[in-house]
Amino acid sequence: MDTSRFHAGELRAQARAGVREDFASRAGAVIRDHMPDQHRQFFSELPFFFLGALDATGQPWATVLAGEPGFITAPDARTLRIAGGLLPGDPLQGQLLPGRHVGGLGLVPATRRRNRVNGVIEAADGEALRIAVLQSFGNCPQYIQQRRPHPEAPRTPPLVLRAPGLSAQDRDLVEHADTFFIASANLDARAGAARGVDVSHRGGRPGFVHVAADGTLLAPDFMGNFFFNTLGNLEEYARAGLLFVDFDKGDLLHLAVEAEIIWDGPLVAAFEGAERVLRFRVREVVRNVGALPFRWSVSQPAAQLTRTGDWAEAARVLGAEAVIAYP
Secondary structure (H helix, E strand, C coil): CCHHHCCHHHHHHHHHCCCCCCHHHHHHHHCECCCCHHHHHHHHCCCEEEEEEECCCCCEEEEEEECCCCCEEEEECCEEEEECCCCCCCCCCCCCCCCCEEEEEEEECCCCEEEEEEEEEEEEECCEEEEEEEEEEEECCCCCCECCEEECCCCCCCEEEEECCCCHHHHHHHHHCCEEEEEEEECCHHHHHHCEEEEEEEECCCCCCEECCCCCEEEEECCCCCCCHHHHHHHHCCEEEEEEECCCCCCEEEEEEEEEEECCCHHHHHCCCCCEEEEEEEEEEEEEECCCCEEECCCECCHHHHHCCCHHHHHHHHCHHHHHHCC
């Protein structure tokens, strides 16, 4: 496979990060247009699945689907079927329509295994989806906190809180999080075979996401697989969707954001392990209280976190006021 597996934004991000010129052609061989059998089996065993998609206004949202293992199947190497799983109050309700691009992430925190699959919805029958697979690839286990889920009944009736900005409770969840998910997109026709939606995992030490005084979020971007799917999309289309999970209470915090990549400078240098910093301006907040039918065990931190810092440490380098007031 050639560099057509990456669009212009991804190639630009790779070049900006100093990735060797021949990387795209070599890495492109890892991004398949079909699912290998082990991925098909992996998806069929999942009780939850992370999904990214755009709503009718072009806003990406990151979310999680949940169901009994087997609610996702892959009848062939280029087709993924999802039998429901969208939770009441989800911001993507009514938005998963034929012709829409979606990004999928299967993740098992207990084993730190994850695989990605991106494609287009071919058919939607109620909440059941048939997705034509366009991209399929695995990811390394870096920065994934080890957790084990156990089932717990979701809140009934559903309680969905919507706001233009973060509440004090939202800020607390974000600032104590060690994990979030980000949905991004590039649907420009010029992207060719790399056109689509992506959803990705981000992990760090608790406190690795900072909420500034004006509600802006700052998150370090650590060394990854060098594909730059997320950063490449943000280079082309700045709107993104974030998902924070309250692993103790089952709340889902969905954020619609405008993203900016800070490639270098004192802010990046102050955060240990950061290659870049992502800045998110919040446009809309949807908190789905107790919606997830799981709770999780106490996390076992990923080994890579020993090489990373947090914003308290960055504040000592830059000066507390510089971080608190930033940007």
